[in-house]
Amino acid sequence: GAVVSQHPSWVICKSGTSVKIECRSLDFQATTMFWYRQFPKQSLMLMATSNEGSKATYEQGVEKDKFLINHASLTLSTLTVTSAHPEDSSFYICSARDGTAPLHFGNGTRLTVT
Amino acid sequence: AQSVSQHNHHVILSEAASLELGCNYSYGGTVNLFWYVQYPGQHLQLLLKYFSGDPLVKGIKGFEAEFIKSKFSFNLRKPSVQWSDTAEYFCAVNGGTQAGTALIFGKGTTLSVSS
Numbered sequence: 001g002a003v004v005s006q007h008p009s010w011v012i013c014k015s016g017t018s019v020k021i022e023c024r025s026l027d028f029q030a031t032t033m034f035w036y037r038q039f040p041k042q043s044l045m046l047m048a049t050s051n052e053g054s055k056a057t058y059e060q061g062v063e064k065d066k067f068l069i070n071h072a073s074l075t076l077s078t079l080t081v082t083s084a085h086p087e088d089s090s091f092y093i094c095s096a097r098d099g100t101a102p103l104h105f106g107n108g109t110r111l112t113v114t
Numbered sequence: 115a116q117s118v119s120q121h122n123h124h125v126i127l128s129e130a131a132s133l134e135l136g137c138n139y140s141y142g143g144t145v146n147l148f149w150y151v152q153y154p155g156q157h158l159q160l161l162l163k164y165f166s167g168d169p170l171v172k173g174i175k176g177f178e179a180e181f182i183k184s185k186f187s188f189n190l191r192k193p194s195v196q197w198s199d200t201a202e203y204f205c206a207v208n209g210g211t212q213a214g215t216a217l218i219f220g221k222g223t224t225l226s227v228s229s
Contacts, residue, residue: 034216043204043221044158093157095217103217107157 003027004096006106013084013113021079021109023094029074030096034103035067038091047092050077084113116141118207120220127195127227135190135223137179137205145207147188148217149179152202161203164188175199197229 003026013019023033031052036044048069049057056069066088068080077096081088093108121136139145149161162173169181179190188205202224206217 036219041224044219046216046218049216105158 004094004104004106006094006109008109009107010110011112013111015085015113016083018080018082019084019111021081021092021094021111023077023079023096023106025075025096025098025104028096028098030077030098031074033071033077033094033096035069035077035079036093036095038093038108040091044093047079052077081111084111086113089113116145116207116218118205118218118220120203120205120223122223123221124224124226127225129197129227129229130194131227133190133192133195133199133225135203135205135225137188137190137220138186139188139205139207140186141207147179147181148206149173149177149188149190150204150206150219152204152222154201158204161190195225195227197227199225200227201225 005024005026007022011019033050035047037047038044046059047062047067048059050069050071052071052074058064066082068082071077089112091108091110093105095103095105097103117140119138147164150158151161152158161177162171162179164171164181172178177190177192179188181188202222204222205220208215208217
């Protein structure tokens with residue numbers, strides 16, 4: 001079945017540094033990928049829609065200059081958290097749809113900013 | 115705008131008890147509906163989905179859900195829960211099957227099953 005791979009699964013960084021998270025669709029091409037954030041004990045909140053070859057579409061309240069999204073190919077989207085702060089600590093999850101099938105989710109990346 | 119409401123924040127049951135988790139959505143058009151489960155420390159897994167056809171949908175692990183269009187509901191049920199069903203359950207909706215349509219999630223329901 002369709003698989004979405006995320007890397008890294010866990011990262012700790014110092015405040016002020018940047019962190020890049022990769023999301024790959026392993027056996028299908030994804031023109032669109034979605035980035036979600038999940039705070040502890042809360043639901044998944046859509047951050048942005050990543051479109052291959054064009055700019056991402058950000059949800060209201062999500063800073064596009066802080067969360068840089070690049071969708072350079074049909075199988076790879078990256079999320080870069082720039083100048084990370086402790087409040088950015090969260091679980092970041094990407095997902096992609098294989099055609100009209102339900103979304104496939106990556107395993108997520110737990111970001112801890114110290 | 116689409117929205118999803120899950121009524122129960124935390125449900126505590128004993129093994130073999132029956133389960134029903136409420137989910138209501140807000141969207142005027144045709145919707146696709148999903149239930150996902152997230153076991154402790156793991157990623158989301160699809161339990162079941164509704165696109166069209168029979169409103170009673172059967173999923174994995176003995177779960178089922180019924181789409182009631184008139185009530186904008188998609189409640190999740192299981193006749194007899196097990197300890198291993200302890201997890202977070204999310205209802206989700208999207209208004210269309212286009213590849214560029216994201217899912218909108220409810221806040222989730224924590225299910226705790228005691229043995």
